[in-house]
């Protein structure tokens with residue numbers, strides 16, 4: 634089976650948002666991700682300082698072309714900085730590094746990335762989000778809503794394409810009727826991206842998402858973090874020392890009380906869908922290969 638993962642923050646000890654990232658680190662990591670069965674992936678940069686984007690986006694773009702990785706790594710996913718800074722919605726991201734979206738800032742980021750930004754996660758309720766989303770579409774960037782506390786009306790104003798890790802990146806206590814999960818499920822235009830690592834969502838919730846969205850509007854991502862492939866233990870992750878990778882693969886920050894990405898690659902996320910009998914083999918191919926291409930308006934090959 635072929636796999637296209639739209640959300641990989643790092644793996645095997647390499648963090649794509651680390652201030653000390655080198656081209657060698659990236660290539661070493663990419664080789665191992667590909668050797669583990671992933672066919673294509675989007676390196677994902679989380680909410681970071683402007684200087685970090687100025688450093689890492691060009692570094693990654695250069696490494697990809699210098700090492701002939703254009704097919705395997707067809708672009709980047711920017712998850713932040715245009716997200717909510719509210720506890721829960723901000724998840725494990727650093728709230729002090731979030732910013733309000735503007736078309737100018739997005740254009741600058743796309744320039745730093747050498748035109749390789751393909752997917753942008755942003756919060757719909759932020760001032761400037763509709764204009765920035767429109768700018769993203771003009772730049773050929775797919776827009777996904779996540780790490781947000783938006784209302785249905787705010788989400789509808791964006792004309793987004795997708796939802797980032799639906800069901801995660803939210804406070805543990807939310808209004809039972811008015812919340813971004815129901816709003817996202819109710820909008821037939823939005824493709825739901827979900828993390829099926831066995832920890833981010835319970836099987837019964839994935840079952841409901843599949844029923845609401847239908848297989849053609851579902852994409853599975855791994856949200857793999859830099860500790861993917863490393864032994865259980867305490868790690869410094871996403872700016873905090875409190876991340877623990879547990880024996881069962883759960884990656885959790887006890888002080889922030891949230892998940893911190895996953896410790897799985899996409900083939901393992903597909904295994905969870907099989908194990909829980911959530912999808913057929915044919916449908917799994919759609920959610921890990923066909924649909925990610927369609928969402929990014931890319932030819933599948």
Ligand SMILES: CC(=O)N[C@@H]1[C@@H](O)[C@H](O)[C@@H](COP(=O)(O)O)O[C@@H]1O
Nearest residue numbers: 724725726801802803891892893894
């Ligand atoms: C790289 C990334 O952004 N990963 C997010 C993490 O930031 C967030 O904290 C978690 C929230 O899930 P929760 O709301 O269920 O704790 O989801 C994902 O793991």
